[in-house]
Amino acid sequence: MPELYQELINLSNSAMYPFHMPGHKRNLESTPMKGAFRCDITEIDNFDNLHDENGIILEAEERANRIYGADKTFFLVNGSTSGVLSAVSAAVPEGGRILAARGSHRSLYHAIYLRHISVKYLPYKINAVYQMPEPYTKEDIANALDDSIDAVFITSPTYDGRCSDVRGIAEVCHERGIPLIVDAAHGAHFGFEGSNKTREGYVYTKLPESAVKQGADIVIHSVHKTLPSMTQTALLHIKGNLIDVSRVKRFLRIYQTSSPSYVLMSSIDLCMKEMEENGKAFVDRLLEFRNRIQIETRQCRNLRVLSEDTIDDVAKVAIYVKNATMTGQRLYDILREEYNLQLEMAGEKYALAIISGWDKEKGITRLIEAIIDIDKKDEWWASAISADYKEKDDTKVTIYDLPEAMMSVNAAMDAEKSLVPIKEATNHIAGEFINLYPPGIPVVVPGEIISEKIIEEISGYLSKGMNVQGITEGKEFICVKQK
Amino acid sequence: MPELYQELINLSNSAMYPFHMPGHKRNLESTPMKGAFRCDITEIDNFDNLHDENGIILEAEERANRIYGADKTFFLVNGSTSGVLSAVSAAVPEGGRILAARGSHRSLYHAIYLRHISVKYLPYKINAVYQMPEPYTKEDIANALDDSIDAVFITSPTYDGRCSDVRGIAEVCHERGIPLIVDAAHGAHFGFEGSNKTREGYVYTKLPESAVKQGADIVIHSVHKTLPSMTQTALLHIKGNLIDVSRVKRFLRIYQTSSPSYVLMSSIDLCMKEMEENGKAFVDRLLEFRNRIQIETRQCRNLRVLSEDTIDDVAKVAIYVKNATMTGQRLYDILREEYNLQLEMAGEKYALAIISGWDKEKGITRLIEAIIDIDKKDEWWASAISADYKEKDDTKVTIYDLPEAMMSVNAAMDAEKSLVPIKEATNHIAGEFINLYPPGIPVVVPGEIISEKIIEEISGYLSKGMNVQGITEGKEFICVKQK
Numbered sequence: 027m028p029e030l031y032q033e034l035i036n037l038s039n040s041a042m043y044p045f046h047m048p049g050h051k052r053n054l055e056s057t058p059m060k061g062a063f064r065c066d067i068t069e070i071d072n073f074d075n076l077h078d079e080n081g082i083i084l085e086a087e088e089r090a091n092r093i094y095g096a097d098k099t100f101f102l103v104n105g106s107t108s109g110v111l112s113a114v115s116a117a118v119p120e121g122g123r124i125l126a127a128r129g130s131h132r133s134l135y136h137a138i139y140l141r142h143i144s145v146k147y148l149p150y151k152i153n154a155v156y157q158m159p160e161p162y163t164k165e166d167i168a169n170a171l172d173d174s175i176d177a178v179f180i181t182s183p184t185y186d187g188r189c190s191d192v193r194g195i196a197e198v199c200h201e202r203g204i205p206l207i208v209d210a211a212h213g214a215h216f217g218f219e220g221s222n223k224t225r226e227g228y229v230y231t232k233l234p235e236s237a238v239k240q241g242a243d244i245v246i247h248s249v250h251k252t253l254p255s256m257t258q259t260a261l262l263h264i265k266g267n268l269i270d271v272s273r274v275k276r277f278l279r280i281y282q283t284s285s286p287s288y289v290l291m292s293s294i295d296l297c298m299k300e301m302e303e304n305g306k307a308f309v310d311r312l313l314e315f316r317n318r319i320q321i322e323t324r325q326c327r328n329l330r331v332l333s334e335d336t337i338d339d340v341a342k343v344a345i346y347v348k349n350a351t352m353t354g355q356r357l358y359d360i361l362r363e364e365y366n367l368q369l370e371m372a373g374e375k376y377a378l379a380i381i382s383g384w385d386k387e388k389g390i391t392r393l394i395e396a397i398i399d400i401d402k403k404d405e406w407w408a409s410a411i412s413a414d415y416k417e418k419d420d421t422k423v424t425i426y427d428l429p430e431a432m433m434s435v436n437a438a439m440d441a442e443k444s445l446v447p448i449k450e451a452t453n454h455i456a457g458e459f460i461n462l463y464p465p466g467i468p469v470v471v472p473g474e475i476i477s478e479k480i481i482e483e484i485s486g487y488l489s490k491g492m493n494v495q496g497i498t499e500g501k502e503f504i505c506v507k508q509k
Numbered sequence: 510m511p512e513l514y515q516e517l518i519n520l521s522n523s524a525m526y527p528f529h530m531p532g533h534k535r536n537l538e539s540t541p542m543k544g545a546f547r548c549d550i551t552e553i554d555n556f557d558n559l560h561d562e563n564g565i566i567l568e569a570e571e572r573a574n575r576i577y578g579a580d581k582t583f584f585l586v587n588g589s590t591s592g593v594l595s596a597v598s599a600a601v602p603e604g605g606r607i608l609a610a611r612g613s614h615r616s617l618y619h620a621i622y623l624r625h626i627s628v629k630y631l632p633y634k635i636n637a638v639y640q641m642p643e644p645y646t647k648e649d650i651a652n653a654l655d656d657s658i659d660a661v662f663i664t665s666p667t668y669d670g671r672c673s674d675v676r677g678i679a680e681v682c683h684e685r686g687i688p689l690i691v692d693a694a695h696g697a698h699f700g701f702e703g704s705n706k707t708r709e710g711y712v713y714t715k716l717p718e719s720a721v722k723q724g725a726d727i728v729i730h731s732v733h734k735t736l737p738s739m740t741q742t743a744l745l746h747i748k749g750n751l752i753d754v755s756r757v758k759r760f761l762r763i764y765q766t767s768s769p770s771y772v773l774m775s776s777i778d779l780c781m782k783e784m785e786e787n788g789k790a791f792v793d794r795l796l797e798f799r800n801r802i803q804i805e806t807r808q809c810r811n812l813r814v815l816s817e818d819t820i821d822d823v824a825k826v827a828i829y830v831k832n833a834t835m836t837g838q839r840l841y842d843i844l845r846e847e848y849n850l851q852l853e854m855a856g857e858k859y860a861l862a863i864i865s866g867w868d869k870e871k872g873i874t875r876l877i878e879a880i881i882d883i884d885k886k887d888e889w890w891a892s893a894i895s896a897d898y899k900e901k902d903d904t905k906v907t908i909y910d911l912p913e914a915m916m917s918v919n920a921a922m923d924a925e926k927s928l929v930p931i932k933e934a935t936n937h938i939a940g941e942f943i944n945l946y947p948p949g950i951p952v953v954v955p956g957e958i959i960s961e962k963i964i965e966e967i968s969g970y971l972s973k974g975m976n977v978q979g980i981t982e983g984k985e986f987i988c989v990k991q992k
Contacts, residue, residue, distance in 0.1 A: 031540070031542075035541065040849070041849045042845075042849045042850075042851050043849060043850050043851065043872045043875055043876075044851055044872075045826070045850055045851060045852045045853060045862035045863060045864065045872075045876060046851055046852060046853040046854075046862075046863055047733060047734045047735075047740070047853065047863055048733040048734065048737075048738070048739065048740050049698070049733060049734060049735045049736045049737055049738070049824075049863075049865035049866075049867060050733075050736075050737035050738065050739075050865070050867050051737075051865060051867045051868055051869070051872075053867045053868070053869060054737060054867070057514070057544065057779065058518065058543075058544030058547060058548075059514075059544045059545045059548060059772065059775075059776070059779075060541075060544060061540065061541030061542045061543060061544050061545060062541075062542045062544065062545030062739070062772065063739065064541060065541075065542060066733075066739050066740050067740070068740060068853075070851050071845065071851070078978075103587075103741065104586075104587045104591075104765065104766045105766025105767065105768045105769075106766075106768070107765070107766040107767050107768070108587075108766065111763075119923070120923060131767070132762075132767065133767065136762075136763040139763070140623055140763065215532070248768065250530060250531040250532060250533075250549075250768065251530045251531065251532060251768075252530075252532045253532045253533075254531075254532055254533035254534075254537060255531070255532070255533065256531065256533075256545070256546065256549050256770060256772060257530070257531050257549050257550070257551060257768050257769070257770045257771065257772070258586065258766050258768050258769060258770040258773070276922075279615075279619075280594075280619040280622070280623065281764065282587065282590070283587045283588025283589070283590040283591065283741050284588065284590050284614070284615065284616065285588045285589070285590070285731065285733065285734075285740050285741050286588075286740070286741060287739060287740045287741040287773070288740065289542065289545065289739060289740070289772070290741070290770070292542075293542070296540065296542075341532075343528070362525075362554065366523070366524045366525045366526060367525075367526050367528055368525050368526065368527055368528060368529055368553050368554070369528045369529060370528060370529040370530065370551075371529075379528035379529075380528060380529055380530055380532075381528065382532035382533070382534060383532075384532060384533050384534045384536045384537070385534055385536070386534070386536065389526045389527075389528075389534075392526055393526075393528060439759075440602070440603060495561075
């Protein structure tokens with residue numbers, strides 16, 4: 027089977043001279059990126075066309091398809107963002123209705139805006155101890171589904187590596203003939219198997235199942251997040267007959283550049299080939315890295331690496347700060363500044379590291395040693411954990427009330443706006459998304475009413491110096507202009 | 510000033526270990542692309558965020574801004590496509606009206622579809638001799654403008670390197686307070702100056718002026734097409750006060766991935782730095798290459814490289830087939846198959862090469878020699894050009910009638926469809942774009958009525974084996990279902 031990357035290298039080694047785009051003419055010798063420039067071409071003869079593929083790009087997509095077991099797989103060069111926009115635009119008619127989790131990626135909200143979609147939210151559940159979004163059960167979806175819904179949209183795994191019951195949810199959706207879209211941007215490594223060698227004492231022994239196999243109708247995978255592909259690359263998989271493939275294709279053409287990068291596309295193909303040929307070793311390394319972290323940090327008193335009871339995804343290492351005298355952000359900063367370890371993100375109660383099969387043994391060791399070291403250094407902790415410390419009940423879930431929507435997202439975003447000082451904003455209608463970042467879940471969505479309670483919540487974040495997005499520098503809310 | 514690329518290399522050389530995305534962990538040593546993987550990170554501390562830039566990405570954008578002289582410049586990682594979508598979505602209210610050239614890039618039509626925009630077309634002018642889209646004059650726009658228009662959209666330079674009178678058109682638009690959007694995807698090299706050394710005998714002595722300087726309100730530049738940046742990279746420039754920058758920013762966030770590639774972004778910055786430091790030499794080389802081609806092929810009888818009378822852009826080498834016994838496609842194929850020269854595209858009457866300051870002397874020589882060689886080889890030509898051959902009047906322009914629109918683009922694209930055999934399609938309403946490729950200009954746009962004349966035109970293309978896009982494999986039209 028021809029390989030996109032190898033064909034690009036062959037072209038570059040051939041006598042064929044490029045009187046076509048790009049302007050660098052594969053002739054940049056002065057940077058370490060020259061290898062990538064060598065593979066950077068436009069759609070010339072024999073190199074197919076991403077938007078109307080029937081040659082080498084189609085074959086590469088079919089390889090990915092074979093690996094994941096979908097009916098159809100598309101390469102994306104504008105990230106999972108373009109996948110979510112296309113999936114929602116294709117599955118829901120303009121002006122239709124979607125059932126979705128509040129904590130969905132902003133591309134879902136953008137699709138809602140662009141396509142005049144109305145949204146019904148699933149209960150907004152946050153783990154009370156870890157302050158981490160909860161995954162969804164079959165019942166959550168069954169209870170919320172009604173005949174007005176055109177499609178269901180969930181994120182699984184979450185950023186933190188928690189998985190919803192995709193199989194059960196797909197069943198519930200399919201009983202009503204409603205398609206299920208799974209934003210599995212963080213789950214491209216799911217479903218790969220290791221070499222199944224005995225793993226005595228291991229906490230994690232395998233990777234979760236892929237949402238494609240679990241029956242979702244559309245699954246979106248970022249390939250760069252957890253697998254060895256370049257940033258901004260993704261896959262969109264379609265399975266079953268609830269989705270019109272040609273509509274998905276139409277929207278992929280709309281939301282993606284007509285000059286797709288062969289560097290990005292060949293990076294996806296290289297990644298798929300790597301996983302096809304050496305996926306077992308990748309999984310073995312990933313499991314071993316994760317279990318080392320899990321097992322070797324067990325003795326910590328102030329910190330705890332969340333285990334399989336909470337985190338389904340082997341690749342997500344959430345370091346929970348048991349001793350509440352330190353925040354997750356502080357832990358993140360210490361790891362970065364004192365140990366030269368750059369983590370992915372910080373929550374209020376934990377810091378999150380992402381590991382993959384491409385980590386280095388040495389890096390994993392440094393993380394383990396840093397966790398143990400920080401845990402032991404009394405100087406980092408404002409006070410010791412008391413002798414009678416009892417772990418909190420980490421199955422406790424808070425369900426947040428959501429603000430009332432007075433206008434559609436579309437109408438509010440396109441309405442005339444005025445700036446209203448926070449303290450005067452009660453009962454105004456939000457004209458912009460307001461998020462606490464992280465985790466980036468909207469506190470208020472355009473069109474929703476700003477209540478007294480929300481103002482208190484946001485004022486609280488601001489007084490703690492937390493990063494609130496969607497308000498002006500002068501700390502005003504962007505509101506729909508009152509007539 | 511810090512440079513994005515250099516900072517990425519510094520990071521890669523530092524002791525900082527990545528417990529974040531991407532999953533390859535900058536640890537891919539096995540491919541020539543490893544240099545690019547080294548620079549491929551996610552948004553970590555100190556590396557800013559494309560969608561909310563206030564650090565190193567903003568500084569890089571400001572460098573580009575300084576070079577082109579706009580009020581505001583944005584980096585794009587989803588190509589000029591995302592620039593056009595964002596510009597039109599920002600400049601025209603939903604449901605508004607745009608004045609545009611028929612031969613606009615498909616991203617314009619996609620914006621029209623997504624945002625329920627209605628379109629008034631400029632006269633559809635094709636050069637009668639070269640079968641090449643004509644640029645626009647100030648009068649073309651003045652005659653078509655009316656008070657229903659929210660924005661004007663033109664493409665200049667065209668794919669073939671022809672420039673409209675952007676300065677005059679901007680004046681006409683601004684008299685009415687209407688913003689002008691210029692799709693200058695192929696004009697990122699415009700406005701750069703050479704070293705101004707004497708260029709005796711040169712046909713081309715400078716590059717055309719940039720649309721930014723000529724007064725356009727939004728200009729979109731592909732950086733990869735004519736400058737040394739990676740495919741899929743582009744810039745969006747805003748000037749003046751007719752455009753709401755925050756609205757543009759909103760749509761750039763919508764239409765572009767939330768995981769933008771640092772490889773692509775640093776490639777833009779590297780390119781800007783290169784042009785800032787060595788732009789003069791780039792322009793000198795480009796001019797010299799172009800003039801060599803122009804001058805050294807002058808003696809050809811069957812072929813003619815179109816000159817500055819027709820082609821404004823130094824980078825576009827349109828090789829016109831004077832001797833009508835050969836098509837542009839045949840010339841393109843011969844250059845590719847017999848001479849290993851891959852051109853950009855073939856029109857009916859010409860083949861188009863793109864050159865840049867990064868071409869190699871040797872490559873230019875090969876092109877010149879090939880043109881001369883093909884021109885001389887009688888075996889390629891079905892008959893000789895007659896002794897009394899007279900050049901055709903190449904100022905002659907054909908203005909095509911456009912089909913009547915019965916429905917909006919949006920309504921037609923989202924309507925229920927049926928397949929209608931070509932011969933039975935008279936008076937049906939098109940449900941898809943039908944293009945002849947190249948040039949890719951729609952023969953029919955969704956919502957337009959399919960006339961007898963159009964059926965004859967398309968049947969003619971098909972019988973010649975030309976590439977007609979938008980019909981099924983069974984040669985049926987995709988039409989709006991008749992009730």
